[in-house]
Amino acid sequence: MPYRSLIKPLLFRLDAEDAHHLTLGALALASQVPGLPLARRITAPASPALRQTLWGRDFASPVGLAAGLDKNGQAVPAFGALGFGFLEVGTVTPLPQSGNERPRLFRLPEDSALINRMGFNNAGTQALEARLQGPRLCPVWVNIGKNKVTPNEAAAQDYCACVRALYSVADGFVVNVSSPNTPGLRALQAAGELQALVTAVMDEVERQRVRTARRLPVLVKLAPDLHPDDFAASIEAVIQAGASGLIVSNTTLSREGLRSKRRTEAGGLSGLPLRQRSTELVRDAYRLSRGRVPLVGVGGIFGPQDAYEKIRAGASLVEVYSGLIYRGPALPWEIHTGLEQRLRQDGFRTVREAVGVDAQ
Template sequence: MYRRLKSALFRLDAEDAHHLTLAALGAASRVPGWPGLLRRVTAPTDPRLTQTLWGRPFASPVGLAAGLDKNAQAVPAWGALGFGFVEVGTVTPLAQPGNARPRLFRLPEDEALINRMGFNNAGAQALHGRLAAGSARPVPVWVNVGKNKATPNEEATADYLRCVSALQDVADAFVVNVSSPNTPGLRALQAAGDLAALLRAVLDEVERGRVRRARRAPPVLVKLAPDLHPADFEASVAAVLASGADGLIVSNTTLSREGLTHLNRAEAGGLSGRPLTARSRALVRDAYRQTRGRVPVVGVGGLFTPGDVYASLRAGAALTEVYTGLIYEGPGLPARLNRELARLLERDGFANVAEAVGVDA
């Protein structure tokens, strides 16, 4: 069924198709009872997939990556499809339109996307309103935060703190995005010294919010780029550990165009999808080795099949996220990944997904 629908969607401009699909999922999310009914069918039920991280239960290690639902329009629908958690955003303090269109491009022969969206979103207050108004969540909702394009880097910390302060009562975790290639200068914040200072400020704000609201503090993770020099990547990971942050997401989109065949390879922006599979897995393994499993690593980039997800887990990812794979494989992907991943764990004698994490690292 999705193959037929995909053929029609792929005739549309990529961003038009994205908005059409998101609007449909948002409408479905508002149908009384529908998300809960569907999740009874799609929800991961195999106990091998369950684990507890940061004191929170995860029914599946497969989540939705940031960027697909920037404004949390369809959280119930994502839960209904079988995801174990959902990351929304990137959100900035103030609403902004992002870069000029066209800014999203398919590369079907390469099973990839290129985007230069530029943090287009409705702003932190709008996101808060949508998440606060939602019904009981079937899965944890993480919030990916960034700075506004007009904010200079020397004032970037204030933007991150504004997002955290505005959203702490509705976020199950925060992801500090310093690695998008589509906001000028943003990746410079990955430098170890700047990153450590930013994270300490974010963690202090989270702690203030915990005391003020008398609720558990959401964990803080950091999303890194795949294009860092190995020494810089190692320094950034060390800065994350030294700051006391709670985890890493590896990795964001890449500026590399190696091995691409589609004409859209010449478009500017970040590349996601199948070309990132091997690179993401290698970086997950590097991060796991360096951290020695002290903080969870989330693997994202080029995950299309149960084998891709399983390999990322074995490389050191405690959780994984998909985005481009969902575009190419369709809405049945998370349930299929859960089902087949459980079989792979059983085949190899793992009683729980946590036992498989890092065994190949």
């Protein structure tokens, strides 16, 4: 592919965050080009085998874009034209914030990984609300968080403020309590705190549902570093609070097995080293939740086999981020093609039939 042989080597000569902004800026410009729906007809899967209906919404593909790549919704049409089944923008906080000091994003090419300590840098809900007024080619979820200056005891106010500000332009929300780059945030994953927080968010969603006559799903994103007992307790707390689903998992603080000289950088690790761990956690979450809510698997998806393993482990949907950086914009199409082949080879008529078959 031109990306892997030409564009990627040039981008990888730049600072990682500079390359990110350059690429996102190009995609933002591309988002203004007419004809993107036509491009999506080529990139999005036409096969009914990959279609699902979840939370009353149709997903043409189980492959989505993970949060963090387009924090401010700058390139929603262009990402939709790549063929994704859904997009997740954010993390967004009520007020704009600059995040942590640079450098804060690092490539680990030897490990096909990234480390980031961005710190929820974003333009705030007002800017995102304006951008999401524009066209979209697939469902768009909004990943929400709290401002750094907001204490944990007041965190629910920030999450609910995001819901109020963005309910009319979102297709769903993701409660982010698992980023390692906002001090104290992961403490909100403790079962008691998490249930109270998600309950508050669900109450706000219900108020907005009554106001707008639109019911939106709310998912909760968990970290891969929880103790097994805490992971199980958090899952039960999320379900008891009425959340619609779980995203498993966020970035990890583990550095096990890394070779890159950048491995000592502080922040959350994503990419290929997380693949096996996140798939195991998807399987655990499927067994613990007993299929009561859909799961989204994320972590180390670089090709169709990686996505297929997460689906068989229990994920109804999957998301990519680091894989897109390393493999390029053709990755969604490659995953779609490979998934169809694997489903057919294993005798599944639809992706839904494959969900959780390895977790029984």
